[in-house]
Amino acid sequence: MDDKNWADCKTALQSARYILFLPVFFIVSASHFSRAMRWKILMKPMGYNPRLLNTFFAVMVGYLANLAIPRLGEVLKCTILGKYEKVPADKLVGTILIERVVDLICLVIIFIIALITQAGIIGEYASSTLKENFFSGSVGAIAIKLLLTITSVIAIYYIFKYIFRIFSQYLVIKKLKEVFIGVRTGISSIKKLQNKWAFILHSLFIWCCYVVGTYLGFFATIGTDHLPFAAVFPVLAFASVGMIITPGGIGTYPRFIMQVMLLYNIEEGLGYANGTLQWVAQFAIILVVGFISLLLLPYYNKEKSILKKPMHTSIV
Numbered sequence: 001m002d003d004k005n006w007a008d009c010k011t012a013l014q015s016a017r018y019i020l021f022l023p024v025f026f027i028v029s030a031s032h033f034s035r036a037m038r039w040k041i042l043m044k045p046m047g048y049n050p051r052l053l054n055t056f057f058a059v060m061v062g063y064l065a066n067l068a069i070p071r072l073g074e075v076l077k078c079t080i081l082g083k084y085e086k087v088p089a090d091k092l093v094g095t096i097l098i099e100r101v102v103d104l105i106c107l108v109i110i111f112i113i114a115l116i117t118q119a120g121i122i123g124e125y126a127s128s129t130l131k132e133n134f135f136s137g138s139v140g141a142i143a144i145k146l147l148l149t150i151t152s153v154i155a156i157y158y159i160f161k162y163i164f165r166i167f168s169q170y171l172v173i174k175k176l177k178e179v180f181i182g183v184r185t186g187i188s189s190i191k192k193l194q195n196k197w198a199f200i201l202h203s204l205f206i207w208c209c210y211v212v213g214t215y216l217g218f219f220a221t222i223g224t225d226h227l228p229f230a231a232v233f234p235v236l237a238f239a240s241v242g243m244i245i246t247p248g249g250i251g252t253y254p255r256f257i258m259q260v261m262l263l264y265n266i267e268e269g270l271g272y273a274n275g276t277l278q279w280v281a282q283f284a285i286i287l288v289v290g291f292i293s294l295l296l297l298p299y300y301n302k303e304k305s306i307l308k309k310p311m312h313t314s315i316v
Contacts, residue, residue, distance in 0.1 A: 008269030031209035045192035064290030
């Protein structure tokens with residue numbers, strides 16, 4: 001940005017309505033809690049019913065770990081529930097894959113709503129941005145990449161199936177086979193959901209929280225508070241793309257928000273300031289709640305283990 005836009009950015013940050021961090025904090029935290037409840041629903045068909053607080057702590061510690069190393073959190077939260085709730089980590093990997101697919105579907109829905117309601121404003125930008133980040137190359141090249149990916153996945157599946165059958169007597173192969181079976185069991189849990197409507201409602205609630213939180217974020221800076229509610233959908237959609245591209249959306253989250261706001265005639269400096277505030281809010285929630293969860297996790301389970309110990313009495 002040039003000097004003028006940097007000055008506008010600083011002015012916007014100085015005059016921002018930081019009090020709005022409070023409702024956004026509770027809204028986004030509620031989405032994380034709902035995510036923990038949704039995860040429990042996926043575990044139930046496999047015969048596991050972990051305590052809700054442990055599940056929530058695992059989710060938040062996972063988010064915290066992702067800020068440092070991408071995807072480390074997915075492994076860590078499975079490990080946490082494996083330790084404290086005795087749920088096999090390999091089966092949890094399958095449930096996480098399901099969650100990611102569902103979240104991707106929800107993101108696609110947000111994109112569709114954005115394109116339907118704001119096509120005249122964001123149509124060209126959406127096409128160029130998605131092509132640049134995900135669909136670079138000609139249509140033929142994209143089709144070939146997709147075909148190669150699908151073929152590779154199928155080939156890997158049958159290669160491992162062959163290895164498991166031929167070398168089944170080796171301990172390493174047995175262990176690896178157990179992991180694959182566990183992951184497959186976790187994935188198959190979606191077919192046996194006992195509370196399908198609860199799962200769907202939690203998924204909708206999570207993304208509704210994101211929508212409301214983003215809309216409240218418009219009011220954080222003077223000059224973006226007049227944006228229409230419909231602008232939430234393209235802003236949230238591209239901000240989510242920023243989260244995918246870099247760990248925690250560092251750098252890309254505010255930049256994408258700024259670029260979308262430019263389409264609504266918001267100055268570059270002001271848009272970047274608003275995007276930065278919205279990113280800081282997300283980052284702060286994960287940092288604070290994640291760190292508290294990390295501290296409470298051993299204490300909570302220690303207290304539970306004490307309560308489970310049998311009481312001994314002696315007669316003198």
